[in-house]
Amino acid sequence: MPLMTLKVLLPFAVFAEEKQVSRIVVETAQGAFGLLPQRLDCVASLVPGILSFESKAQGEVFLALDEGVLVKTGPNVLISVRHALRGTDLAHLRDAVEQEFLTLNEREQAVRAAMAKLETGFMRRFASLRERSS
Structure with missing residues (x-):
């Protein structure tokens, strides 16, 4: 089963780089937006909200993100935001x-x-x- 790599970039640092991600859910102006590994390549504008992803190593993880942009190309998902926080609860x-x-x-x-x-x-x-x- 193919999996994704998720990378979250801040203006001056890499906030997170997660491998073996099976699903990602982000917030857009149109509502929640889900990504699975086989989804076609896309770009989405993100609004401040909660991103959740699931990986084999960590289970479900939550990130609070500021507004930004998401780019999916093949198995790689790149997100660029100004601020981000991580949490499990x-x-x-x-x-x-x-x-x-x-x-x-x-x-x-x-x-x-x-x-x-x-x-x-x-x-x-x-x-x-x-x-x-x-």
């Missing part, structure tokens, strides 16, 4: 996702505030230079 994974996203949201708000300050300073300097040249 959905309740613990949900708690971890909530905690991780709260931390990300706080960092994102701090970055946005810093960018707003930089933009305001730039606009003031630009306006000042325009007034001097007039």
Whole structure:
């Protein structure tokens, strides 16, 4: 029976590389999307959600994924996302996702505030230079 290789990529690292995967289920904007080894090659846009896969070595495994893209070519399934978390229990994974996203949201708000300050300073300097040249 043919099996698949699943690779999950983050912007700066390989998050997971799983061999002997018998099935994968991901979330798309149109709903859940299942992959078996004989499925035709495809590309899918992923929404934030839970990916589940089953392998001989680990049984059923759950990954929480941010939005991204999935590409299946032959037995290889490549997924590229910005953030991912692993879990074997959905309740613990949900708690971890909530905690991780709260931390990300706080960092994102701090970055946005810093960018707003930089933009305001730039606009003031630009306006000042325009007034001097007039």
